[in-house]
Amino acid sequence: MFFSTLLSIVMSCFFASVIGTSFAMNADPFYEARLFIPTFGMLVGNSMSGLAIGTNCVLNQLSVHGDEVEVQLSMGATRFEAGKKETKTKKTETD
Numbered sequence: 001m002f003f004s005t006l007l008s009i010v011m012s013c014f015f016a017s018v019i020g021t022s023f024a025m026n027a028d029p030f031y032e033a034r035l036f037i038p039t040f041g042m043l044v045g046n047s048m049s050g051l052a053i054g055t056n057c058v059l060n061q062l063s064v065h066g067d068e069v070e071v072q073l074s075m076g077a078t079r080f081e082a083g084k085k086e087t088k089t090k091k092t093e094t095d
Helices: 002-024 033-064 066-074 079-087
Strands: none
Touching (some): 002 033, 033 066, 066 079
16 A cells, blocks of 8 residues: 555656646756756655645544444445545544
């Protein structure tokens, strides 16, 4: 799971950096280090921050409603069906 998440973040940020440096910044070779590396770093950093915040929110909801998830699992629900309600909560419910 870690490898697939890391790969998806790196690949999406790479393509966004290529498009950004090529078209928005008009860099002649898109891989010019003084433009490409900072752009790529900012995108990866923001993606990791967003992933950490989202994971924290989901884990908090699962810790609060863990008993409900366990009941659904014991009744034969898959792990995706059991956690579906907790992953779709609104941001205002966690505050």
